[in-house]
Structure formats: C-alpha cells, structure tokens
Amino acid sequence: MNADVGSLRAGPDANGHFGQFGGRYVAETLMPLILELEQAYIAAKADPSFQAELDDLLKHYVGRPSPLYFAPRLTEELGGAKIYLKRDELNHTGAHKINNCIGQILLARRMGKTRIIAETGAGQHGVATATVAARFGLPCTIYMGARDIERQAPNVFRMKLLGAEVKAVESGSRTLKDAMNEALRDWVTNVHDTFYIIGTAAGPHPYPELVRDLQTVIGREARAQILEYEGRLPDLLVASIGGGSNAIGLFHPFLDDKDVRIVGIEASGKGLNTDEHAASLAGGRAGVLHGNKTMLLQDEDGQITEAHSISAGLDYPGIGPEHAWLHAIGRVEYQSATDSEALDGFQLLCRTEGIIPALEPSHAIAAVARIAPTMGKDQIIIANLCGRGDKDIFTVAAALGVTM
Amino acid sequence: MSGDRLSARFAACAAQGRAALVTFVTAGDPDLATSAGILAALPGAGADIIELGMPFTDPMADGPAIQRGNLRSLGGGTTLRALLAMVAEFRQTDDSTPIVLMGYFNPILAFGPERFAEAARAAGIDGCIVVDLPPEEAGELVPALSAHGLHLVRLATPTTDAARLPAVLSGASGFLYYVAVAGITGANSAATADIAAAVARLKAATSLPIAVGFGVRTPEQAAAIAAHADAVVVGSALVDAIGAAAEDRANDIPARVAAQVAALAQAVRTARKELVQ
Numbered sequence: 001m002n003a004d005v006g007s008l009r010a011g012p013d014a015n016g017h018f019g020q021f022g023g024r025y026v027a028e029t030l031m032p033l034i035l036e037l038e039q040a041y042i043a044a045k046a047d048p049s050f051q052a053e054l055d056d057l058l059k060h061y062v063g064r065p066s067p068l069y070f071a072p073r074l075t076e077e078l079g080g081a082k083i084y085l086k087r088d089e090l091n092h093t094g095a096h097k098i099n100n101c102i103g104q105i106l107l108a109r110r111m112g113k114t115r116i117i118a119e120t121g122a123g124q125h126g127v128a129t130a131t132v133a134a135r136f137g138l139p140c141t142i143y144m145g146a147r148d149i150e151r152q153a154p155n156v157f158r159m160k161l162l163g164a165e166v167k168a169v170e171s172g173s174r175t176l177k178d179a180m181n182e183a184l185r186d187w188v189t190n191v192h193d194t195f196y197i198i199g200t201a202a203g204p205h206p207y208p209e210l211v212r213d214l215q216t217v218i219g220r221e222a223r224a225q226i227l228e229y230e231g232r233l234p235d236l237l238v239a240s241i242g243g244g245s246n247a248i249g250l251f252h253p254f255l256d257d258k259d260v261r262i263v264g265i266e267a268s269g270k271g272l273n274t275d276e277h278a279a280s281l282a283g284g285r286a287g288v289l290h291g292n293k294t295m296l297l298q299d300e301d302g303q304i305t306e307a308h309s310i311s312a313g314l315d316y317p318g319i320g321p322e323h324a325w326l327h328a329i330g331r332v333e334y335q336s337a338t339d340s341e342a343l344d345g346f347q348l349l350c351r352t353e354g355i356i357p358a359l360e361p362s363h364a365i366a367a368v369a370r371i372a373p374t375m376g377k378d379q380i381i382i383a384n385l386c387g388r389g390d391k392d393i394f395t396v397a398a399a400l401g402v403t404m
Numbered sequence: 405m406s407g408d409r410l411s412a413r414f415a416a417c418a419a420q421g422r423a424a425l426v427t428f429v430t431a432g433d434p435d436l437a438t439s440a441g442i443l444a445a446l447p448g449a450g451a452d453i454i455e456l457g458m459p460f461t462d463p464m465a466d467g468p469a470i471q472r473g474n475l476r477s478l479g480g481g482t483t484l485r486a487l488l489a490m491v492a493e494f495r496q497t498d499d500s501t502p503i504v505l506m507g508y509f510n511p512i513l514a515f516g517p518e519r520f521a522e523a524a525r526a527a528g529i530d531g532c533i534v535v536d537l538p539p540e541e542a543g544e545l546v547p548a549l550s551a552h553g554l555h556l557v558r559l560a561t562p563t564t565d566a567a568r569l570p571a572v573l574s575g576a577s578g579f580l581y582y583v584a585v586a587g588i589t590g591a592n593s594a595a596t597a598d599i600a601a602a603v604a605r606l607k608a609a610t611s612l613p614i615a616v617g618f619g620v621r622t623p624e625q626a627a628a629i630a631a632h633a634d635a636v637v638v639g640s641a642l643v644d645a646i647g648a649a650a651e652d653r654a655n656d657i658p659a660r661v662a663a664q665v666a667a668l669a670q671a672v673r674t675a676r677k678e679l680v681q
C-alpha cells in the first residue's frame with residue numbers, strides 16, 4: 001500500500017491505527033507473535049513469489065476474477081440506476097471469505113506454523129478456512145457459537161467433511177463474538193505452532209490491514225471491469241457489513257475517487273429502535289474488544305451487549321476499525337437494513353435475477369432496492385454479492401413460515 | 405513511589421525472608437455482599453496482597469473458572485462504581501493491605517481513564533493490571549494513573565524474549581507479573597525449574613519485585629514458586645471454590661475461602677525455610 005500522502009488509502013499508521021481506531025489491544029503473551037506476523041506480512045508483500053503464488057491460486061483454485069454482472073431485470077424492476085453485481089458468491093466455497101483465507105494460509109506456511117484455527121459466524125469463513133487447510137494439508141480447528149451451529153447446520157457438516165474439527169462455543173451469547181474469544185484463548189495457549197486466520201477486517205493490527213489488502217481484489221477487479229463496460233467509474237458502491245471485510249474489499253480501491261458515493265449497510269435486526277440489532281456504528285460507542293479499538297455495542301459500564309441479526313455473518317457487536325474511521329471522517333455513509341428488509345431483498349434477487357443470495361448481501365440488496373429508484377437511469381450502482389444463499393434456505397424458510 | 409502500600413508490603417515480606425501471597429478473586433462474585441465478606445476475610449487468612457478482578461463480559465485471556473466468576477458477578481449487578489465502593493468500605497478497617505485491580509480495558513475506557521484513576525485512588529486502590537493493554541497502547545491510561553499515584557503493573561510471559569523485555573519494563577511499576585504459562589488463567593502449571601529460570605532472567609533486568617501466577621492451585625505449587633519469586637498469585641483455584649460454594653448455596657463462603665487462603669499462606673511462609681533445611 002504505497003498510496004500518496006493525503007490519500008484515504010494510506011492507513012493504518014505504523015502502530016496499526018486508523019485515526020483513533022485500530023491498534024493492538026492484546027494480552028502480552030500474544031504481542032511478540034503479532035509483531036512477528038506484521039514483519040512476516042511486510043516481507044511477503046515485498047516478495048514477488050508470494051504474490052505470484054497467491055495470484056495463481058486465486059485464478060485456478062478460487063476461480064477469479066469473479067464476474068461483474070449487469071442485472072437487467074432487477075434494474076428494470078427498481079426503475080432507476082443501472083445495477084451491477086460483483087459476483088463473489090461464485091467463488092469456490094460460495095463467498096468472498098476464501099480470498100482472505102488463501103492469502104493467510106500462505107503467510108502461515110511462510111512463518112512455519114503447522115496448525116490453523118479460526119472463528120466463524122455464518123460458517124462461510126469456517127468453510128473457507130477448512131478448505132484451505134485441507135488444500136495445504138494442515139490440521140484445523142474452527143470455533144463456532146453453539147447458536148450459530150444450530151442455524152447454519154449445512155456449513156457445520158461441510159467443515160467436518162473438509163476435515164476440520166468444529167468446536168461449539170457455549171459461553172456468552174453463543175455467537176460470533178464468543179467464538180472469537182475462544183479462538184483467541186486457543187491462540188494464546190498454542191502460540192508456538194498455531195496460526196489464527198481471522199475472518200474479517202478486524203482484530204489486532206496487522207489483521208485489519210492484512211484482511212483488507214487480501215479482499216481488495218474485489219474492488220480492484222470491479223474498478224477495471226466497470227471501466228471496461230461503461231468507460232467510467234460507478235456513482236454508488238453498496239456492501240453489507242458484519243466485521244466489514246467484503247465491504248472494505250470493494251470500497252478501498254475507490255476511497256480516493258471523490259465522486260463515487262460509498263454506502264455500507266449494517267444489520268439493524270428487529271430495528272434500530274429495539275435492542276435487537278447489530279448496527280455498531282448507528283447504535284454503538286468507541287471501545288476496545290478483540291484486539292482493536294472500534295465502535296461497539298455496549299452498555300454504559302463498558303460491558304459488551306449482544307448483537308442480533310437474522311444473518312449469522314452480521315451478528316457481531318463490533319466492526320472493523322477502518323470502517324469506524326471512515327464513518328468518523330464521513331467518507332463512507334453507513335445505513336442499515338432490518339431482518340425483514342433483508343428477507344425482501346433476498347426474495348427480490350431470487351425472483352428477478354435467478355440468483356439466491358446469502359442473507360448477508362441480501363442487506364445490501366435491500367439498500368439497493370431503497371436507493372436505486374431515487375437515482376437516474378444513466379447512473380451506475382455496484383453492489384457486492386459476497387455470498388450465495390444455499391446455507392440460508394432453512395433460516396429463510398423458517399422466517400417465511402414454510403416447513404421443509 | 406516509595407512509601408506506598410505495595411512497596412511497604414513487599415519490603416515487609418522480604419524482611420521476613422519470605423515471598424508474598426497474592427490472592428485473586430473477582431469483585432462481586434458471587435454477589436457484592438458475599439464478595440465484601442471475602443475481601444474482609446483475606447488479610448487475616450494470610451493474603452499479603454489482594455488482586456481484585458473487574459468483571460467483564462468478554463474476558464478473552466481467562467479460562468472457564470474466571471469466565472464463570474465474571475458472569476456470576478455481572479449477573480449480580482456489579483459495576484465499577486460498586487466495586488470501588490466495596491474497596492472504600494474495606495479501607496475503613498484495613499489501610500495497609502495493597503489492592504491491585506485486574507481486568508480489561510473497555511470498562512475503564514467507558515468510565516473514562518481520568519475519572520477512573522481519580523475514583524480508584526480515592527477508594528484506596530494501589531494499582532492496575534490491564535490484560536489487553538500492552539505497553540504500545542498504554543498511553544491512554546498511564547498519564548491518568550501516574551497523576552493519581554497508581555501503579556500500572558506490567559506482564560511478562562514465556563513469549564517475552566530479550567528483544568521484547570525492554571518494552572515491557574519501560575514504565576513498569578509496583579511489581580512485575582510473570583505469567584508462568586503461555587495460555588489462559590486456570591491452565592496447567594509450568595515446571596518449577598522453568599519458572600526459576602525465568603525469574604532469574606527477569607531479576608537480572610529489573611529491580612521490581614517479581615510475582616508469578618497462572619496455573620498455581622495448591623499449597624505445594626505455591627510453596628515451590630515461593631522459593632524463587634517475590635510473590636505467588638493464586639486465582640482460579642479460589643474462584644472455582646467460590647463457584648462451587650455458590651452452587652451449593654453455602655452461607656459461609658468467606659470462611660471457606662479464608663481456610664483455603666490460610667493453607668496457601670502457610671505453605672508460602674514456610675517455603676524458603678524448608679528449602680534451607
């Protein structure tokens with residue numbers, strides 16, 4: 001990342017801060033390892049053979065580049081701007097998560113680590129991690145909240161098929177936040193041989209930067225593709241936000257393009273006026289959790305409160321620190337979509353385009369459905385379709401009152 | 405910071421030719437009233453220094469025992485304000501036993517570092533251990549603590565190599581906490597020989613007293629460490645006992661904890677004598 005001075009793409013600083021956010025808030029036991037990881041990443045970035053191996057795997061194993069698809073019937077139905085979908089749901093394993101996992105496991109090998117751990121919410125990151133662990137022959141343990149295990153059964157089975165050990169986490173809210181606590185506990189206990197593949201652009205420095213860099217392949221491709229198809233940049237980018245990795249991956253290459261409006265969509269669950277949502281920017285305050293300072297859902301005593309979203313992948317009380325900063329400086333606009341709006345977005349895309357989206361990007365589709373009609377027909381939207389919905393059909397059926 | 409409770413207590417133990425016993429309990433576990441009773445019973449039972457856990461919903465560096473202690477405490481409604489009120493009450497009858505808070509940064513940040521330091525000092529707190537605040541991020545808390553005469557106790561671990569140690573020691577005060585195992589609280593214990601070697605290595609680098617904790621459960625283990633270190637920390641074993649007693653709805657929890665602490669204190673106090681014989 002050698003962006004120019006004054007660029008919004010230059011962060012984080014040497015200590016991993018994006019403005020007041022980010023940093024390395026970890027137990028001392030982990031500090032030497034975090035610093036070692038940072039050095040290993042700096043060395044890998046400077047090594048052409050690392051990039052070459054990554055590019056080769058992205059092309060032949062993941063299936064990149066993913067298409068940028070013009071969605072004609074969705075565009076017509078909404079009656080406004082032209083809508084393009086970045087089809088990262090077509091990646092191997094069905095979501096953007098693998099872009100990150102491939103890069104991190106190459107780093108793990110460079111560092112001589114022989115065991116992989118990860119946390120997962122929806123199970124997409126767990127599946128992607130189990131996949132790359134199988135591909136490189138490393139043992140792998142995935143921590144998953146017991147509640148998420150119930151609502152993402154197909155992914156649990158996929159991880160097991162891929163040879164991973166899936167450990168149910170019974171503490172706290174039994175979702176993603178607790179899985180991350182447990183993965184950090186494993187890591188601190190097994191620092192000597194274990195590499196922790198964090199699944200989103202959050203956690204202690206260098207993870208937010210590392211995950212972002214690996215996910216910007218989405219935005220770099222989309223930028224080149226839209227220039228090829230339309231001869232100009234889009235007017236609007238939209239992506240859903242759990243920890244924020246698919247969103248920062250799409251947004252980052254456009255941050256310095258002042259005319260591109262950028263909107264991130266948090267999950268507002270049962271509504272921002274209830275206490276059952278996962279919108280840490282709209283409803284949170286700055287705090288420290290999981291190794292970084294960021295915006296968090298918490299009570300006035302600084303205790304973390306439980307998030308809620310119909311989508312397990314967005315059900316997290318925090319957000320990556322770079323988003324917290326982009327929100328603070330106003331470069332990116334953050335809105336939200338409720339569970340029921342996401343369900344509408346899900347069905348809209350099924351019906352108009354023959355694409356079953358994951359519930360996470362269904363939040364982005366919901367926002368597109370809201371914004372596109374207000375825009376001109378000559379304007380262009382790119383929405384990140386970061387995952388496919390096979391994993392969610394049971395949840396959606398239940399929400400729609402259908403028994404299977 | 406000479407003349408403070410921590411240095412006075414370490415000096416007194418050194419003069420007696422023994423290590424100090426540091427006991428960890430989570431404040432408000434299982435509820436505030438019982439916790440106040442435990443706190444009051446600790447010095448008489450032989451605790452030289454009290455480490456008091458500030459409960460947090462997401463104690464990432466703690467094992468199941470202390471996680472449960474945190475949840476019991478939060479379930480009973482413990483807040484930082486209530487914790488400090490409990491300490492102020494304790495100080496009415498004990499002005500010499502040092503109390504060090506241990507916990508995570510977010511509740512302190514929510515309270516406000518400056519307000520926190522002022523209130524902690526007023527309540528009679530002597531220092532803090534903030535698990536997820538490494539030296540690199542401590543700038544947000546250190547000025548407030550220093551301004552109010554509170555120590556920020558640093559942690560060294562088995563992963564702290566020679567390159568890392570100076571960062572840990574710069575600005576360290578009160579004592580140095582050696583985390584004997586790379587892992588979470590309540591983990592298995594480290595080999596005594598490894599601990600002795602680590603303590604010797606740390607002693608060569610700092611004049612601060614060295615306290616050793618993590619994985620110390622029994623009087624025997626405490627005695628083995630007390631032979632080498634300036635202080636021994638016992639936590640999960642006490643928290644486990646509090647949890648079991650709370651489950652039994654026992655009404656003599658402070659007395660039970662005191663008995664357990666007395667056995668540990670006995671072992672710590674005689675450790676070096678037995679070594680000499």
Ligand SMILES: Cc1ncc(COP(=O)(O)O)c(C=O)c1O
Nearest residue numbers: 124242243244245246313360387
């Ligand atoms: C398809 C999909 N999209 C989005 C997310 C949310 O993560 P992030 O905000 O890091 O992209 C997940 C997480 O599991 C996911 O599976």
